[in-house]
Amino acid sequence: DADVTQTPRNRITKTGKRIMLECSQTKGHDRMYWYRQDPGLGLRLIYYSFDVKDINKGEISDGYSVSRQAQAKFSLSLESAIPNQTALYFCATSDFAGMETQYFGPGTRLLVL
C-alpha cells in the first residue's frame, strides 16, 4: 500500500461548490503539506502543519482552508471553488530530522468549471 494516499484522484466540480481533498499517511510523520502544481509555476505551498495543533499558511492560502484531524490525516477544503483553482494538488509529509525528504502522494487533478 502507498505511504501517502490522496482522495479523490480526479474531481470535476462547478464554480461556487465546496469540495474537500483528503490526505492520509502511514509513515508516522508529524509534518504534512498541501501544494498545488500549475504548468510553468512549479509547486506552490498552500498550507502546512508541523503537528496536530500547528497549522500555517503557505504562499497561496487565499480561498483554501485545512483541517488536521489526526497525525495521519490532513484535509484541504475549497469553500467556494473558482475556475483558477483548477490545478494538480499534492499532499506531502516529512519528519523533523529529514525535512529535505518530502514524500508526496499521487496527486488530485481538480477541474473547476
Add this chain to the structure above:
Amino acid sequence: QKEVEQDPGPLSVPEGAIVSLNCTYSNSAFQYFMWYRQYSRKGPELLMYTYSSGNKEDGRFTAQVDKSSKYISLFIRDSQPSDSATYLCAMRPNAGGTSYGKLTFGQGTILTVHP
C-alpha cells in the same frame, strides 16, 4: 521576481547525452538544496540533496551548488529514456526563521530522453 528560477524547457536529448539542469535563486539564506524527479501522473520524489556549497555524486547523477553565484545544477551522465521526467529543484534555509521547514520549488524542467 520568484525566489527560485528554473528554465521549464522542454529539453529533448538523445540517449547517452549528458544533461545539465539548472536553477538560480535570490535568497542567500538557502542552505539545503534538493532535486526532485516527477514522472508523468506521479508525485515528485527526492533524487538528491546537498548542504551548502560543493558537489555530490550518486551514480549517473551529480549535484553542484555554487552559493557565491546562487546557482545549482544537476548533471545526468549517459542519460536513459527512463530519465524522462520533470526535474524540480527545491531549497530551504537553515534552522530558524519563518521559512524553517518549508521548501521553495523551482518551476520544473521537462526532460525527454529519446532512444
